[in-house]
Amino acid sequence: MCFLKRLDGRTAAETGRDLHRFATELYPTCRSITGDGIRRTLASIANRIPLQTVEVPTGTPVLDWTVPREWNIRDAYIKAPDGKRVVDFQRSNLHVVNYSSPVHATMPLSELKPHLFTLPESPDWIPYRTSYYQEDWGFCLSHNQMLALEDGDYEVCIDSTLEAGRLTYGECYLPGRSADEILISTHACHPSLANDNLSGLTVATSLAQLLSEQGHHYSYRFLFIPGTIGAITWLARNRENVGRIRHGLVLTCIGDAGGFHYKKSRRGNAEIDRAAAHVLRHQNEPSEVLEFSPYGYDERQYCSPGFNLPVGCLMRSVWGSFPEYHTSADNLAFIQPLQLAGSLRVCAAILDVLEGNRRYRNQSPYGEPQLGRRNLYRSGGGTPGLEISARLWVLNLSDGEHSLLDIAERSGIPFPAISDAARLLCEGGLLAVVPDDAG
Ligand code: ZN
Secondary structure, X not given: OOHHHHHOOOOHHHHHHHHHHHHHHHOOOOOOOOOHHHXXXXXXXXXXXXXXXXXXXXXXXXXXXXXOOEEEEEEEEEEOOOOOEEEEOOOOHHHEOEOOOOEEEEEEHHHHHHHEEOOXXXXXXXXXXXXXXXXXXXXXXXXXXXXXOOOOEEEEEEEEEEEOOEEEEEEEEEOOOOOOEEEEEEEOOOOOOHHHHHHHHHHHHHHHHHHHOOOOOOEEEEEEEOOOHHHHXXXXXXXXXXXXXXXXXXXXXXXXXXXXXXXXOOOOOOHHHHHHHHHHHOOOOOEEEEOOOOOOOOHHHHOOOOOOOOEEEEEOOOOOOOOOOOEOOOOOOOOOHHHHHHHHHHHHHHHHHHHHOOEEEEOOOOOOOOOHHHOOOOOOOOOHHHHHHHHHHHHHHOEEEEEHHHHHHHHOOOHHXXXXXXXXXXXXXXXXXXXXXXX
């Protein structure tokens, strides 16, 4: 029952290559908050893990929102006065403002310009824009591309449909020994953007694969959902059951070269907050723990005051803080195999802490028990000082009140060493687990 150990069976390069390959497979699809793009993406995920696809009709009231119309797109272009496609959806799906209403018209450049979006500060990149909740149409292009447009009449075409249909999301439930749940949520609604979207999708899929290969205490629920409206829809449909969620993580932007950032849940001191902070402190990459804020990804919904679930958000670079964010430069070169593999490892380590975090009671609490007599005062092959030190910490603090995570935090010893010590001491009869429901 150790997810990290199972990952050790392969090199980080092998794991990373598989993650990046899956991202490459998903990259070309034009996803949106509804429509066939997200359906196709979920079908690819379903080839790897048991995934239930849920379809919710347009117009369904969900909390304070309504399920929107379904958007699908086949083609889009701007044709210059000489008939050449100067902007072509077939070259990049970012060229169309996502969720654009259909249009087919010819107009002078001056009339077209208010519908064109560029990034003057990064003149070679295409921005990513959406028009989900106000009906509009538009094109995104590089600033240099726009500067090259000459006066004249342009034919614009967006061959899209916005009609009553369904909102689609995917849910993978992996039952554990307990009905208590760990929620892993990631958004699946962005078109060809790699870090913001595909990094979370691929790592979450691999994590679900890893978990499905072995037994676990918690039950796990993985959500692959359109951002905001998907989380709201899921919460609306599962309002009665959210009490089962004991811990949760939103995964996003975890494939770039930046160090880790963990954003705490609204509660700020939930076990997931402490587990994530502990794991980040004891791994080799730079990391920072951030306080909760009511903006970001779907943790905003899970941590809205009515639900207030213990759900944090794991990132590398923070959304909006890197120049490639929401541009064509957030591409497959921007995410790195080794970074994806490192993120999967951190996720596995956090889940190992949650899975193994129990309270124990020292069975010989009057004076130090004589470890030498029990063959517990010598190393089992690891770092001898650390192993003995971990045993002494576990024995001293296991009064039925302190959890193993409490002990790991207070001793400064990484959780796996504390957890190994507890297992050995149990086998030696010096420690007994406190049942879950006891106080
Ligand atoms: Zn985004």
